[in-house]
Amino acid sequence: MEKHIPDIVIHRLPIYLRALELMARAGHDITSSQELGQRLGISSAQIRKDLSHFGEFGKQGTGYDVDFLRQQLRQILHVDRVWDMALVGAGDLGRALAHYKGFENRGFRIAAIFDVDPRKVGKPLAGIPVEHTSRIPELLPARGIRIGIIAVPAEAAQSVADLLIEGRVQALLNYAPIRLSVPDEVLVEYIDPVIALQSMTYYLGARQGSGQNRSQAEPAGHSR
Amino acid sequence: MEKHIPDIVIHRLPIYLRALELMARAGHDITSSQELGQRLGISSAQIRKDLSHFGEFGKQGTGYDVDFLRQQLRQILHVDRVWDMALVGAGDLGRALAHYKGFENRGFRIAAIFDVDPRKVGKPLAGIPVEHTSRIPELLPARGIRIGIIAVPAEAAQSVADLLIEGRVQALLNYAPIRLSVPDEVLVEYIDPVIALQSMTYYLGARQGSGQNRSQAEPAGHSR
């Protein structure tokens, strides 16, 4: 009987894990909620509270064993295994993802690549043969792939999502700047750099620039 | 005398804007908080509350003029102009970002590219000459660039951030899977696909797979 754990807590765990991996590699054996919090800009109380949803991992007076907590988080997040993923889109972004070294060791691997461009189909990318997008529903279930990455233009993203779902995928990482409509049981995470940039320019706009970049005509003024 | 607006509200505005751009392109003239909310999976009350921080943009009984609200949000987020950005890292990811069409029309442009690889320096990428990373502090201020994108390996990310800050950059978009330490006044947003993926595998792990992907040795079991 699992009690419900807030989604926002789940989203912080990978950040804790990433910090612990780094500490482990730096030869750190022991840490504390305070040290971890300082490093991440999070209060120590919050880290202890978050972890307490899953069990007791520390020792009073000492803190946490870096490697033990790391293993526990890997289990909790289910990245103590390797998840095969299907990448759709072999353009520039797809290429970058296919070559990305950061998946290895963090629980993920691109195991299949799809594109609609006949010039790309058949040729390997990062050692993986590119298949035609239309074959997604046929090929995925047999390979046990449960995660899809969408790296196609916005116009194609929804139809690719539909194909992936037909292929029994349960989680989508969407790089297209568009909201997907999917069944309730399918998880979606979005990556859109412009969304991140625009929340920074909100704050930047109010500040002084360098004085050099005012060449562009400044429109009517701020809201209000 | 601006009252303080919660950061979480600011982070939702670009999502509203993106939806409005889409509606505008689809020929939608008018919308309502309800329609917008349904489309985004957000309550209508929240949308009205968020917007109310900045003024009154709607009409009782009618809703919002799509184009007017879109223009207002563009002003509020300061993307009613074009922001020049410096891209650091001309590898696969840098290439993908340099060619990315999604910056145009949403307020951004890559105006300078840097890399340390002498084979890349001097050659153009997406029509922009690649300069050596060491020239960042010298070149950025003169060009009025206030935003930097970090697309280099994790090991190099902090030193690149330091160079960008020396070059007077005020906002960083960091693709390296590492937390940067920067002065308080510098804004940072992080993009790490693995963080997004790991929060989904938390939920996926508890579910049934297809039965085919159990070939990999399953470790000790779930937490607890």
Added chain:
DNA sequence: TAGATTGTTAATCGATTAACAATC
């Protein structure tokens, strides 16, 4: 006018933090 939807208030809900007993 009747119907619809806003902007806003007050109530609810949930997340963060402070504090501390337990204990290594």
Added chain:
DNA sequence: TAGATTGTTAATCGATTAACAATC
């Protein structure tokens, strides 16, 4: 033992939602 840090409780803080008067 003295010092440190956990896990947890209760208090605080902040965000979301429900409801509705205002009004187009």
